[in-house]
Amino acid sequence: MGAIVNLIDAILFLFFIVIAIFAPLLDGQTCLPEHYYPKVLADLKSWYSIEFGDYLVVERPYFFVGLVWMELLLLWPLSVVNLFGLTYGKSWFNTTCLIFGVSMFSSMVAIMSEMIGSRRGSEKMMMMYFPFMCLAALAVLRGTFSPPSKTSIIGKRPALARKKRA
Numbered sequence: 791m792g793a794i795v796n797l798i799d800a801i802l803f804l805f806f807i808v809i810a811i812f813a814p815l816l817d818g819q820t821c822l823p824e825h826y827y828p829k830v831l832a833d834l835k836s837w838y839s840i841e842f843g844d845y846l847v848v849e850r851p852y853f854f855v856g857l858v859w860m861e862l863l864l865l866w867p868l869s870v871v872n873l874f875g876l877t878y879g880k881s882w883f884n885t886t887c888l889i890f891g892v893s894m895f896s897s898m899v900a901i902m903s904e905m906i907g908s909r910r911g912s913e914k915m916m917m918m919y920f921p922f923m924c925l926a927a928l929a930v931l932r933g934t935f936s937p938p939s940k941t942s943i944i945g946k947r948p949a950l951a952r953k954k955r956a
Contacts, residue, residue: 798932802887803876805925809869813861820850820858843912846901853904857897865893888933894926 819827819835839847846854868890875883901919905911 795932795935798928799876801925802929802932803873805929806869806873806876809865810873813866813869817858817861820847821855821862842914842918844915844918845910846904851904853900857900860893860897865890865897868893884933884935886933887929891926891929891931891933895923895930898923898926 815827815831816835816838819832824832835847838844868886872883872886872890874880875886898919902911902916902923905916905919
């Protein structure tokens with residue numbers, strides 16, 4: 791079981807690094823003015839939207855802009871916190887990983903439903919968003935693992951602290 795958790799942690803570590811780096815640089819262009827970003831990043835976003843046919847990035851529907859704001863305000867800080875928690879083995883990592891995974895999975899369900907329902911999502915576009923949905927599900931799965939406990943002392947009192955009865 792430990793080897794599987796270590797593999798999941800390594801995959802999630804790379805995923806959190808990608809989100810921590812690219813969310814403010816690329817996704818932020820969806821809801822913030824483009825003049826805040828260097829021309830290189832604006833060109834990269836334009837290339838992506840043309841190459842993959844991502845009509846959501848080009849048209850910026852309100853629900854998509856709202857999801858990007860949620861990513862910038864909630865998921866981006868959580869990815870940074872999760873990197874810290876995963877690196878240093880913090881006890882709260884499972885909780886923040888679960889929050890991140892559920893939020894990201896919910897966003898991906900909304901985006902994938904829009905692409906399928908409107909029949910405008912290209913295969914390339916679907917293959918671009920699908921891995922994020924799978925990684926979010928992996929984060930939910932990792933968040934539900936309980937940390938291994940060596941001893942359970944909750945509810946037990948030491949022998950010397952017991953009251954003596956006459």
